Amino acid sequence: MTVWDRPEPPAAPVPLDRQRIVAAAVALADEGGLAAVSVRKVAARLNAGPMRLYGHLATKQELFDLMVDEVQAEILPTEQPADWRAALHGLAHRTRRAVLRHEWLADLLGDRPTLGPNGLAVTEATLAAFDERTDIDTVLRAVETVSNYVTGAVRREIANLRATRATGLSKRDWQRAHGPHVTRLLATGRFPALARAVHDGTDTDAETSFATGLDWVLDAVAARLARPPG
Known part of the structure; x- marks a missing residue:
């Protein structure tokens, strides 16, 4: 019980x-x-x-x-979007905002099935976003894929926030403090891919990174849904 x-x-x-x-x-x-x-x-x-x-x-x-x-209850949509992508997009961003308000939630997300009334309502809203003609196993895999991305992304974001508070250093201060060490390692030529990422990659904030990754995951789900069954 x-x-x-x-x-x-x-x-x-x-x-x-x-x-x-x-x-x-x-x-x-x-x-x-x-x-x-x-x-x-x-x-x-x-x-x-x-x-x-x-x-x-x-x-x-x-x-x-x-x-x-x-x-x-903070994640529940006020109304159900007609499009599955819009529905999952909204649920994902509301989940992130809820975790940022309640950082401890990141430690419990995905640990156990959510059987409370609000948790079941979130699950219902997620599954109901898909056309009933879509194979249910495909729906479940799509939902799992998006959920796994959201859980991993918000846990990483909260871990970074906690690390920043623990060290007392901002992201830029941390980079300055560790820059000489990283520069020496990259100068050895042993890490060319990492060097390219450090020197040429665009530094984005957490919200932009989350939104971009979510769009890529939803693109993959859309491509899978577009494939003929079998």
């Missing part, structure tokens, strides 16, 4: 329900990451005893599941 199937305990003198518990947990995670979230800390924020929370959820993992589902 999932946490969504299990009924909540009767109301106590001090009101406490899953909605308040999840809101407190999300606030803690937004402030200090997943390491800042525990049943004890959530209970303290709500001025309640930890044991009271266990009447509403059984494990810390269930709390994480509820938190993910809460944030997935």
